[in-house]
Amino acid sequence: MxxxxxxxxxxxxxxxxxxxxxxxxxxxxxxxxxxxxxxxxxxxxxxxxxxxRNTALVASAAAVPAVLSIVTDHVTAAAVPSDKVQPAAA
The missing domain is CATH 1.20.5 (Single alpha-helices involved in coiled-coils or other helix-helix interfaces)
Structure with missing residues (x-):
């Protein structure tokens, strides 16, 4: 839809x-x-x-084929089901 x-x-x-x-x-x-x-x-x-919201924006960016990797906070990284999204190093 x-x-x-x-x-x-x-x-x-x-x-x-x-x-x-x-x-x-x-x-x-x-x-x-x-x-x-x-x-x-x-x-x-x-x-x-x-x-x-943050998770929707990151998920949308991760869906773009040209984007290879996204580094974000741990909460957002855990909420977005994509191998491209990684949590920032502590």
């Missing part, structure tokens, strides 16, 4: 939740576009923070 599919699914889920709340009378029709925008923006920020 790629990012476009994930964000499309998140957007559709947020829209469905807004339509449910609208049908229940919990929100007004004018509130729906703003709530969808807030939900999609929040999901984008959340995913960005998740994808940019």
């Amino acid at each position: 790629n990012n476009d599919q994930i964000f499309s699914g998140v957007r559709t889920l947020i829209q469905a939740l807004c339509m449910f709340a609208l049908g229940r009378g919990w929100i007004k029709p004018d509130d729906v576009p703003g709530l969808v925008a807030i939900g999609v923006a929040s999901a984008t920020v959340g995913y960005g923070l998740y994808a940019r």
Whole structure:
């Protein structure tokens, strides 16, 4: 599954939740576009923070064929399943 599919699914889920709340009378029709925008923006920020964590960045770099070796801290090295990632010497 790629990012476009994930964000499309998140957007559709947020829209469905807004339509449910609208049908229940919990929100007004004018509130729906703003709530969808807030939900999609929040999901984008959340995913960005998740994808940019240390282990994800190191794993992404290790997947590049031109990268031969990565030296990092012991915790990150243990979390990334790649022979290219080595812990720094103590």
